Amino acid sequence: NYNQYNRNFFLKNGKKRNFGNIYKVDIVLSLLQNLRNRSYHWENILKTTEKNGKHYPRLTTKIENVYIGINPQKIELFLDDLIKTFDERILKYCQDKIRKVGHKESLEFHLEL
Incomplete structure (x- = not known):
């Protein structure tokens, strides 16, 4: 779970409905x-919004009147999970490159080139 306040359902005509694959793809994109x-x-990806003593991530999307967000501490998990949906070998390749380079910042620089 990328945020403790995320729900995996929405209400339609007063009935609880789970998000289908189409909704999930829209949310991820x-x-x-x-x-x-x-x-x-x-610095914007690290920000949160406080309401009623609860902290909500600024990285959010809204679908069917439900807000879905990613806590700043869970961004790497979100990206890892996304990459793994294509092929886990891609994630391993990226992780190996990060270890080889030594710093994520250095890898980002190399990827931009």
Whole structure:
């Protein structure tokens, strides 16, 4: 779970409905785009919003009147899980590159080239 306040259902006509695969794809793509956009100013991906003493992530998307978010501490888990859906070997390759380079910042620099 990427945020303790996320729900895996929504209400339609007063009935509880689980998110189908189409909704899940929309949620993931929206969160990924939001993460990309906020990453231009890295401090924005670390921010949270406080309401009624609860902290909510700024990386959120809304679907069927339900907010889904990623806590800043769970961003790497989200990205790892996303990569693993394609092929776990891709994740292993990325992790090996990070270990080889030694720093994530250095890897990001190499990936930009």
